[in-house]
Amino acid sequence: xxxxxxxxxxxxxxxxxxxxxxxxxxxxxxxxxxxxxxxxxxxxxxxxxxxxxxxxxxxxxxxxxxxxxxxxxxxxxxxxxxxxxxxxxxxxxxxxxxxxxxxxxxxxxxxxxxxxxxxxxxxxxxxxxxxxxxxxxxxxxxxxxxxxxxxxxxxxxxxxxxxxxxxxxxxxxxxxxxxxxxxxxxxxxxxxxxxxxxxxxxxxxxxxxxxxxxxxxxxxxxxxxxxxxxxxxxxxxxxxxxxxxxxxxxxxxxxxxxxxxxxxxxxxxxxxxxxxxxxxxxxxxxxxxxxxxxx
Numbered sequence: 001x002x003x004x005x006x007x008x009x010x011x012x013x014x015x016x017x018x019x020x021x022x023x024x025x026x027x028x029x030x031x032x033x034x035x036x037x038x039x040x041x042x043x044x045x046x047x048x049x050x051x052x053x054x055x056x057x058x059x060x061x062x063x064x065x066x067x068x069x070x071x072x073x074x075x076x077x078x079x080x081x082x083x084x085x086x087x088x089x090x091x092x093x094x095x096x097x098x099x100x101x102x103x104x105x106x107x108x109x110x111x112x113x114x115x116x117x118x119x120x121x122x123x124x125x126x127x128x129x130x131x132x133x134x135x136x137x138x139x140x141x142x143x144x145x146x147x148x149x150x151x152x153x154x155x156x157x158x159x160x161x162x163x164x165x166x167x168x169x170x171x172x173x174x175x176x177x178x179x180x181x182x183x184x185x186x187x188x189x190x191x192x193x194x195x196x197x198x199x200x201x202x203x204x205x206x207x208x209x210x211x212x213x214x215x216x217x218x219x220x221x222x223x224x225x226x227x228x229x230x231x232x233x234x235x236x237x238x239x240x241x242x243x244x245x246x247x248x249x250x251x252x253x254x255x256x257x258x259x260x261x262x263x264x265x266x267x268x269x270x271x272x273x274x275x276x277x278x279x280x281x282x283x284x285x286x287x288x289x290x291x292x293x294x295x
Contacts, residue, residue, distance in 0.1 A: 006038070009053045012130075013060050015105075019125045020064040021071070022084030022110050024282060030067070034060040054136065061122055061140040068118035079205030081213065083272050084110040085279040086258040089240035104129040105243050107260035107272045109159070116155045123148045124155035170263040171238075171245040177261075177268060178236050178247055184225045186218075193217035194267045199224075204276030207256075220271065231256070248283065255283040 010031060017027035034056050038046065049055050075082045084107060103109050104125070113121050119141055126132040126140065127148070134145040134152075141148055173192060180188035197217045203209035214223045228234065234256065237248045241260045249257040258280060262270035274280065 006035075006052055006056075009056055010035075013056055016057065016125065016130060017060055017064055018087070019104055019110070019113070019129060020061070020121060021067060022114065023279075024085050024087060025278075026067065030060050030063045033063055057126075057132070058136070058140050061126060065118055065122050065140070068121060072118075079203070080209065080211045081200050081202050082114075082204075083107070083200060083202035083274050083279075084114075086246075086260055086272075086274050086283070087242050088283055089243075106262075107242050107244070108262045108270065110242070111272070112159055115158055117151075119143075120151045120155035123151035124159075127152050128156065169266065170261075173263050173266060173268060174245040174247065174261055175238060178238065181224055181228065182236060184228055186221045186225055189221035189224055190217050192268055193220055194264075194269045197267075197269055197271070199271040199273065201273040202276050202279070204278065206277055207275035209273070209275050255280050258283055 013031045013034065014024075014027050017030040018024055021027055021030070037059055038052070038056060046052070086107065087105065113125070116124065122141060123134075123137050126137045127134060134148045137148040137152075138145045141151070143151075177189065177192050180192065195217045196215070197220050199214040199220045201209035210223065214220050231249075231251060233251050235250045237250060239246055239248045239258075241247075241258055244260065245263075246261060247259040248255055249259070257273050257275045259274075260272045261268050
């Protein structure tokens, strides 16, 4: 396999690693490490590998498996709520990514994956999302194919039925939420929220936010308006977040927050707001690049 063919595997490898880790930066590091191990092999050993792409997938998935184990310990020490790193639509533009751009990249899916054990998550993502046979999953996990099938089945029980593809209705709800938020219209916000709606914010100790989830539509509405009162110079922009309609909050041209929504039956059930600046680097880079292009 030529270097060009080998590098063509990169988008899918990053897609796998992101779904396993919930972090684009970590996914990129994992893929770089996998390629580093490939090129560190003696030439004859590389030539003897019949499917380099499968080899890279196995190595990258094993690295992710190790990271998932240590991540649980790190997240127990994390300040406040931990949320997956949100993806701008620009990171989903690669044609290879479109092959698997479904509910498996939404914030709702990634949050559910956090409840899985590392082995369950690897088995589920590789088999159910990317279609790898259990024999290949077994090579990653070091278990039998039957055991991997059981892991995927266990993980599958945690995932609710896949939502319908996001349509104009979801975008309209998010747009209406934006308008009500800007108008500080509590009643309007309440009307767009499920009575049992939950809002979760991730500041990572690096940005001010509520330490625990806000529960209840009215409470979420009042909390949303309070944010506007505290940050009056904030500008809201409609953006695609993890393949779904979302919002980006900017202040003085800098992305301060990214909000992902779970919309069903015309109302918002979940809001995930990421404020940790370390998780917003791709978003800030996109804004900077778009402004440079505009000039």
